[in-house]
Amino acid sequence: MGKEIIKDKINNAFLRKALKNFATAYPVARAKAFEGIDFEALRGRISEFKKEGLKDLPALVTRFKSSAEQAGAVVHVCSTPEDANRAILGIIQSRGADFLVKSKAMTSEEIELNHYLERYGIRCLETDLGEWIIQLAGERPSHMVMPAIHKNKEEVAELFSKETGKECSPDIPNLVKVARETLRSGFLSGQVGLSGANVALADNGTIGIITNEGNDRLVTTLPNTHIALIGVEKIVPSLTEALDVINILPKNATGQKITSYVSFIKGPTGGNGRELHIVLLDNGRLKLAADPDFSEALKCVKCGACANVCPIYEIVGGHVFGHIYVGGIGLVLTPFFHGFDKAEEILKLCIGCKKCNEVCASKIDIEGLIVDLRDKIRKPLGQKFLFGTMMKNRKLFHAALRTAYLAQKPFQGEGGRIRHLPLILNKETANRSLPPIAEKPFRDLVAEKPGIGNRTQAGLKESGIGEKVLFYTGCLADFVYPEMCMDTKESLEKLGYEVVFPQKQTCCGIPARYSGEIDIARDMARINTDVLLEEDADYVVTICPTCTMSLKHDFPKLLEGDPVYKAKAAKLAEKVFNFSELAARKGGIGDHGPGTGKGVKQTVTYHDACHLKRGCGVYEEPRKVLRELAGVEITEMADCDKCCGFGGSYSIKYPEISQEVLKNKLDNIAATGVTTVAVDCPGCKLQIEGGLEAAGSSINVEHTATLVRKRLG
Amino acid sequence: MVEQFKAAAEAVGAAVKLCTTLDEAIASLKELAAGKMAMTSALPGNIHALLDDLTFAPPDRTDLADIGISFAMAGAAQTGSLLLDLTDPAERSATALPQIHAVFLKASTIVSDLYALHDILARTLSSSGSSYLSVITGPSRTADIERVLTIGVHGPKELHVLILEGE
Numbered sequence: 001m002g003k004e005i006i007k008d009k010i011n012n013a014f015l016r017k018a019l020k021n022f023a024t025a026y027p028v029a030r031a032k033a034f035e036g037i038d039f040e041a042l043r044g045r046i047s048e049f050k051k052e053g054l055k056d057l058p059a060l061v062t063r064f065k066s067s068a069e070q071a072g073a074v075v076h077v078c079s080t081p082e083d084a085n086r087a088i089l090g091i092i093q094s095r096g097a098d099f100l101v102k103s104k105a106m107t108s109e110e111i112e113l114n115h116y117l118e119r120y121g122i123r124c125l126e127t128d129l130g131e132w133i134i135q136l137a138g139e140r141p142s143h144m145v146m147p148a149i150h151k152n153k154e155e156v157a158e159l160f161s162k163e164t165g166k167e168c169s170p171d172i173p174n175l176v177k178v179a180r181e182t183l184r185s186g187f188l189s190g191q192v193g194l195s196g197a198n199v200a201l202a203d204n205g206t207i208g209i210i211t212n213e214g215n216d217r218l219v220t221t222l223p224n225t226h227i228a229l230i231g232v233e234k235i236v237p238s239l240t241e242a243l244d245v246i247n248i249l250p251k252n253a254t255g256q257k258i259t260s261y262v263s264f265i266k267g268p269t270g271g272n273g274r275e276l277h278i279v280l281l282d283n284g285r286l287k288l289a290a291d292p293d294f295s296e297a298l299k300c301v302k303c304g305a306c307a308n309v310c311p312i313y314e315i316v317g318g319h320v321f322g323h324i325y326v327g328g329i330g331l332v333l334t335p336f337f338h339g340f341d342k343a344e345e346i347l348k349l350c351i352g353c354k355k356c357n358e359v360c361a362s363k364i365d366i367e368g369l370i371v372d373l374r375d376k377i378r379k380p381l382g383q384k385f386l387f388g389t390m391m392k393n394r395k396l397f398h399a400a401l402r403t404a405y406l407a408q409k410p411f412q413g414e415g416g417r418i419r420h421l422p423l424i425l426n427k428e429t430a431n432r433s434l435p436p437i438a439e440k441p442f443r444d445l446v447a448e449k450p451g452i453g454n455r456t457q458a459g460l461k462e463s464g465i466g467e468k469v470l471f472y473t474g475c476l477a478d479f480v481y482p483e484m485c486m487d488t489k490e491s492l493e494k495l496g497y498e499v500v501f502p503q504k505q506t507c508c509g510i511p512a513r514y515s516g517e518i519d520i521a522r523d524m525a526r527i528n529t530d531v532l533l534e535e536d537a538d539y540v541v542t543i544c545p546t547c548t549m550s551l552k553h554d555f556p557k558l559l560e561g562d563p564v565y566k567a568k569a570a571k572l573a574e575k576v577f578n579f580s581e582l583a584a585r586k587g588g589i590g591d592h593g594p595g596t597g598k599g600v601k602q603t604v605t606y607h608d609a610c611h612l613k614r615g616c617g618v619y620e621e622p623r624k625v626l627r628e629l630a631g632v633e634i635t636e637m638a639d640c641d642k643c644c645g646f647g648g649s650y651s652i653k654y655p656e657i658s659q660e661v662l663k664n665k666l667d668n669i670a671a672t673g674v675t676t677v678a679v680d681c682p683g684c685k686l687q688i689e690g691g692l693e694a695a696g697s698s699i700n701v702e703h704t705a706t707l708v709r710k711r712l713g
Numbered sequence: 714m715v716e717q718f719k720a721a722a723e724a725v726g727a728a729v730k731l732c733t734t735l736d737e738a739i740a741s742l743k744e745l746a747a748g749k750m751a752m753t754s755a756l757p758g759n760i761h762a763l764l765d766d767l768t769f770a771p772p773d774r775t776d777l778a779d780i781g782i783s784f785a786m787a788g789a790a791q792t793g794s795l796l797l798d799l800t801d802p803a804e805r806s807a808t809a810l811p812q813i814h815a816v817f818l819k820a821s822t823i824v825s826d827l828y829a830l831h832d833i834l835a836r837t838l839s840s841s842g843s844s845y846l847s848v849i850t851g852p853s854r855t856a857d858i859e860r861v862l863t864i865g866v867h868g869p870k871e872l873h874v875l876i877l878e879g880e
Contacts, residue, residue: 018859018860021860022860025860127867128857129855129857129858129866130855133857147857148857148858149860152859153858153859156858172861172863173863175858176855176866179866180867184776187867201838204839206844212853212855212856213853213855213857213866213867214809214853214866214867214868215868217805217808217847218809218810218867220845221802221806222802222806238835239834239835239838240831243827243831246827247827247828257721257725257791258794258827258848258850259850260852260853260854260868261847261848261849261850261853262848263845263846263847264838264845264847264848265844266844267842269800269801270801270802270803274802276843
């Protein structure tokens with residue numbers, strides 16, 4: 001993605017304000033809309049019937065076609081955008097018409113219908129207010145449901161003044177009135193109307209359309225000919241399934257319980273001379289439906305919720321974060337609808353926070369699909385060498401990190417932190433200082449000071465010391481935060497665990513996987529699986545949520561097709577826990593209850609790491625550990641589970657976006673008035689601490705393990 | 714259920730009046746339609762007969778109507794929604810073009826929610842022939858400019874629901 005356009009969007013004050021206001025208002029409205037409704041059950045049903053339908057989408061298409069034809073519609077199945085455009089042109093010409101009045105259809109944007117028709121002298125009029133605005137501006141939608149969210153009222157007033165030839169004041173009710181009056185003649189004189197559809201019912205050929213403005217009802221009523229342009233994935237078996245989609249869509253899209261209008265249209269209505277044409281658009285969908293790895297993407301009901309909660313969309317908007325379809329699912333659908341060349345850059349823009357997965361109306365693993373798609377795009381030169389040669393060879397990788405300790409010295413400022421990196425990174429890291437690579441990584445420290453971990457297993461059991469834990473630190477903690485690792489080891493020992501650090505552990509492979517080097521990630525998974533199963537232990541503990549997620553969820557997925565490693569990965573996954581999970585088990589028992597231990601009771605705020613909360617489903621345990629073992633009070637911040645902007649290498653690839661995401665986090669932290677932020681992730685610590693330090697704040701960031709060690713130690 | 718319907722419909726900007734008799738509802742409607750050009754849609758004969766003193770727009774000039782008058786098949790209490798059978802495009806226009814839309818709704822036809830409308834929807838949609846059903850909730854609205862909610866963009870600006878309790 002061009003850095004210039006990213007900077008443009010970041011510096012567009014109106015866009016930033018509009019998106020931020022929406023990001024703040026949306027979760028509140030959404031929660032209210034879902035009051036009394038079991039969201040998980042509802043989306044679970046949608047996910048299931050969509051999945052079932054995709055198993056044989058051609059059959060669903062055939063059923064719908066025959067039902068719709070029985071009801072009197074003419075059905076055109078079009079495999080390419082060109083076919084669909086040509087079919088629509090043919091219908092318009094056969095009616096002797098030269099003017100098309102339209103209600104909102106993303107499929108029409110997908111096939112760029114207006115451009116096509118205008119080449120043949122057909123005038124197109126968009127009547128959805130947002131679509132009309134962007135049609136006048138010559139732009140494309142920046143949101144699936146709110147196409148003109150990037151436009152302010154002044155810009156709209158200017159466009160309307162130009163279009164109507166009359167001065168329009170930038171007063172919103174007035175602008176809406178102008179739209180009503182101006183577009184009304186379009187409805188009344190439109191010879192052919194075109195709509196999209198939100199659902200299509202295979203059993204009786206009905207289509208369902210939802211809108212708030214009511215323009216779809218005019219478009220499908222006043223002209224004698226109605227064309228509905230519908231993606232084939234919108235077909236559901238019957239009304240039962242359609243009602244679930246209609247129920248979830250407005251709630252997830254804008255936080256409305258229901259839209260003003262839901263129209264069910266079956267066949268042409270109004271007798272002689274009236275026609276209903278249904279243009280079913282394939283454009284890669286049937287192929288995608290049969291794709292074992294990516295068919296899930298077609299479960300999408302196009303609610304746009306993935307964009308609504310995306311921290312990156314919030315910063316850059318849909319003209320950067322997407323192609324024609326925007327938001328997380330837009331990134332996924334673009335390669336299949338518009339080609340991999342259009343998707344290459346945008347696929348890299350996802351930070352991997354999984355916030356979209358949490359709200360997806362059809363339970364799509366959007367983030368997982370984005371990561372998997374990165375394997376299919378062109379990779380930067382040298383990347384294969386970096387991951388393939390260097391990271392797979394632990395000694396070489398660790399030697400490089402040790403060399404980096406020496407290389408960084410000239411850049412270390414007061415307190416040892418790095419404030420100015422050489423070359424291009426310089427300017428873009430100005431809002432975040434970096435911690436240096438430690439002189440001695442944890443692996444060296446623990447070798448010198450093994451603690452109880454070196455005793456024999458038999459001896460430990462006899463002495464009554466409990467379960468044995470293998471400590472998988474992750475590279476960042478090992479080489480940058482060795483003291484965090486030491487705190488973890490000591491806390492767990494105080495809590496009665498025996499802790500052992502296997503020296504042969506190496507990178508979990510996530511950086512390779514996120515960069516699209518899936519084969520290398522698979523090799524790293526095999527290496528670590530062997531290392532962590534070599535020694536018999538009750539648990540494997542990690543303090544990096546990304547590593548936890550990787551070991552517990554990604555390894556089994558990556559090694560699913562490996563006959564030898566499939567069982568090994570499953571065995572390992574069962575043993576893997578995050579620090580807070582193991583520590584929480586000892587909360588409130590023995591000597592570790594609240595109010596015990598040393599130190600002054602303080603108040604902290606807790607930042608949920610994306611990969612701990614959404615990657616591992618762990619968010620209660622850390623709070624229990626903080627309250628019961630670290631003995632602190634928690635003041636929750638707004639959006640406590642929203643990404644800090646780190647995302648591993650993301651903060652280096654897109655520092656300009658990363659630091660904007662970070663600013664939001666710092667504002668929320670500052671608003672709590674606390675002096676300590678507790679985290680369970682070395683990456684979040686690096687990012688948040690760096691931002692606070694660069695901003696001159698005295699707030700410090702501590703791993704939960706450190707707070708526990710301070711209390712118990 | 715009637716109370717729930719009323720609260721939900723009012724929450725999205727509809728005006729709801731509970732009428733104990735048909736006469737009361739007709740009187741309210743006449744107040745709304747006074748001095749305005751009217752159009753009717755899907756009205757039962759007995760109600761239509763009581764409205765013959767209103768001024769109607771010519772059948773071929775539906776765009777001139779100020780108020781559309783219709784009769785709902787059912788209501789959904791949870792969202793304050795109305796279900797209308799509008800298979801005739803002229804009747805549909807009456808609920809889509811004018812500034813005001815007034816709807817009669819029998820209290821006895823109010824069901825709990827969207828899902829409870831399933832059977833009546835399915836019955837109509839599975840019968841042979843064409844059909845066009847509308848579920849209408851509140852007046853026409855948009856938030857497409859700066860997400861500011863504005864009422865009455867392309868459809869009616871006012872939605873009046875006259876609930877017939879005794880009928």
